[in-house]
Amino acid sequence: MSSGMEDRHLPASDLAAYLDHTLSASESVAVEQHLAWCDECRAELREVGAALRTYRPARRRLAWIGPAVAAAAVILLVAYPLSQRAIEEEPAHRDVPVVIDQRPDLADPVPLPDPAGAHLLRWSRVERADRYRVSIFSEAGSVVWRTETPDTSVALPSSSLDETIGPYLWRVDARIGIDRWVESRLEPLDLSGATDSQFGEEEPTP
């Protein structure tokens, strides 16, 4: 944490880490203390948050897309009379939209064979997802633990939660593109030891 925060504006790394919720508790308090009364840094926080929320990255270009499109065009020209198609169909100027109506479904956590009481959190796979972000919230809605993984399960260390503070809620976000996520439902985190396996047969996806 950078010193002298009370005299200046927040360093870029502190502001970014606060937005990503990667600061420690004491670092977060120091940043919040500054943000509460510094209008400029609060405006910057909101602007950066809005810029990230509104950013829609382009899909990555694929090397084979050019020849494939050319081949498809030749096939179309040969197979269908162009004049007839032009009458029947509107010209297509845009790609077919990708519709993802799948969300991660949360399964009951499974206790791991760990005397310290760690649990395995599990959820269903989402098509096209390459990464999952797991968040645990306090009842008041604050993030108390968060991690990212390419798998459909993650071990929750017993030391991550203070059982005297619960109950907790949890949610899994699946990344289906650069900064495109679909969210699971927000559900209570029950670590009482349920073992029925909704997704037990499914192998974690790399």
Added chain:
Amino acid sequence: MTEDRPRSAAHSLPPELSALLAASDGTAERAAWDDFLQVYHRLILHTALRTTRDHDAAMDGYTYVLEKLREDDFRRLRAFVAEGRAKFTTWLVVITRRLVLDHRRSRYGRQRGERSEAIRDQLTARRRLADLMSDAVDMDAAPDTVSGDPGLDLRLAERRAALAGALSELQPADQLLLNLRFVDEATGREIADLLGMATPFHVYRRINSVLARLRDLLVSKGIDDAEP
């Protein structure tokens, strides 16, 4: 949380950034820079456009940002790697916005209405929030006016001072929450995103709880009715 430690696992370095900073000669560096821009140029331009709202100024700012990122053997990018606490995209948006603003100020000076670089008068902000909170906690709000009745004016001033004192006793996260909601008029959804709260519902529930705490603090200071 049981310990004072980061709430999330460290983010891995993007491969384009690692390759750029590891480039061994000029040719490799140019190729790596091209790859880096291929991935991030849209994000930089998007941020520049949001920062200036003017296409020409944004393009100038964009060019300036690229120049500054390359400066001194990628000094800024290396500084990010050394700290490495945030996602690269988040950090890049913060840095881009600051550089675009620096560039605009160096060329055109500060825009009318833009605040000075000097530290803002924090008492002003504190009083502003205190005035806004008067309604929320059912106190009479008469912020900048005088009633003509010296006794009434004195009691109103005392109430404002008590409210400002009560606000400063709140947790920093709650002070930030109230400022975002009542001073900046941010929506519940935006606040939830910024503060990492689960849903807007949690934001509003937290605000209600903080307002109740404010009322309790005021009562403890001897202010327990709306009439001054």
